[in-house]
Amino acid sequence: MLNSDQKRAFIAVLLSGVVLFGWQYYFAPKNNENTLKTTVKEEIAATKAGDKTNTAAAILSASTPTSAANQPMTITSNTLVNNGFEFRINNDLSVTEMKNPNSVFSFSSLTDSSLPLKIQAVTDYGPLDLFFQMEQQGPNKLVGKNLNYGVTFTATILENGRVNFNLSSEKPYKYRFIFDAKEKKLDNGQVRQFALFGNDVKHIEVTKDKEEDGTLKWFGVDFNYHLFAVVLKEKTPAKYKTTTMGQLIIDVPTASKSFTGDFVFTKKNYDSLIALGDNLHLSVDFGFFAILAVPILRGLQFIHKYIPNYGIAIILLTILIRLITFPLQYKSFKSMKKMQGIQPELQKIKEKYKDEPQKMQKETMDLFKKAGANPLSGCLPLILQMPFFFAIYRVLYSAVELVGAPFYGWIHDLSIHDPFYVLPILMGLAMLAQQKLTPQTTVDPTQQKIMMFMPVVFAFIMKSLPAGLVLYIFVSTVVGILQQTIVYKMAD
Secondary structure (H helix, E strand, O other), rough: OOHHHHHHHHHHHHHHHHHHHHHHHHHHOOOHHHHHHHHHHHHHHHOOOOOOOOHHHHHHHHHOOOOOOOOOOOOOOOEEEOOEEEEEEOOOOEEEEEEOOOOOOOOOHHOOOOOOOEEEEEEEOOOOOOOOEEEOOOOOOEEEEEOOOOOEEEOOOOOOEEEEEEEEEEEEEEEEEEEEEEOOOOOOOOEEEEEEEEEOOOEEOOOOEEEEEEEEEEEEEEOEEEEEEEEEEEEEEEEEEEOOOOEEEEEEEEEEEEEEEEEEEEEEEEHHHHHHHOOOOHHHHOOOOOHHHHHHHHHHHHHHOOOHHHHHHHHHHHHHHHHHHHHHHHHHHHHHHHHHHHHHHHHHHHHHHOHHHHHHHHHHHHHHHHHOOOOOOHHHHHHHHHHHHHHHHHHHHHHHHOOOOOOOOOOOOOOOOOOOHHHHHHHHHHHHHHHHHOOOOOHHHHHHHHHHHHHHHHHHOOOOHHHHHHHHHHHHHHHHHHHHHHHHHHHH
């Protein structure tokens, strides 16, 4: 016999069955299209609510009648090859692999994601994954068809590694591109970023939350001297946003029956990017002093052509830069020599008016005027070097030529920091020697101690920066000391 709890459970199940079948018979919609819309909307709502599972297969399954025309729900991969380049894409339009024989690092290391890029069609129900029946037409071309939405996808890999793609349909569709990447920063300061180019290049860290409208020509992931990008046929109005989850979402708001672009994965060699066209070379960020940075890069390349060591090229180019700026520095060095000559008198003024700061300042300035010395002359050489410093900094930080480029001894890669910090220490010592040689323009002992401590601080800051950059500063400082010494002797 059933006890009271079992009876209640049995009655509950029975009533549930009656309600369920009664609803299906009397109230459930008979129109398959209405059922489809309800199912799709529920799936989209689940996705927007943060459901991490892939609902695309379920949506397409609900939208496809049971017939021979059904699209495959399983993920399949297709590979195109040409001239050592390789491109791999799944039948749901997710790009999983690109190989470039000239690259230094792998495609997977560019994003650290299993799905670096996915393309979706924006339908009446929102962005959806479309599954294609793929057919490979030789090693270079791929054709896919989605019968449910009437979309055809073609991809062709060219000899330079660019992959042309086209999405065509009888009905116009909008498209969405989703890049996925993980946050990362390397020891040499390289930060994984999203890069977008319309009228100028924008770099956005991959976990930054940002949303904007604009006109875009290309967009993608920029990291560790490599670029993976989608290049559009022409500049196109678009909405883009980045998320804290490491996604770049590009929405093209204009529906079209034919959408064309290229996939590009390349090492950011400046000349190779120029050859690829579409202003991809602007992904190499030379900063505000690009007008100087490009000639500096050309100079490094020219010297390396005859002396195949970028460390030697940096040294020779540094000497050349110091010689070019020497005429402007000459007057500054002469003024500093005069400053050196009046140091004893400055000390007397300090002792005489130590309790009268204003009087001390007036007498000091009168002495500078009488001697024809400029108290700011010591700053001029630094100011003159700053544009070159920033320009060569951007070159040595951004130019892929230095990746894996050895110097001598323990320095096997000029694009990363000195593993034993020898160059930063030598640079600090050289700056200290230059500080000793340069006359002090202040009589305040505290300020003098701070100035003497600056080389130590600067060496500490530079310890993690590329060895090529530290080599430049070290050589520039040594050459500056020699120039200053020569001018001092000539002045005597």
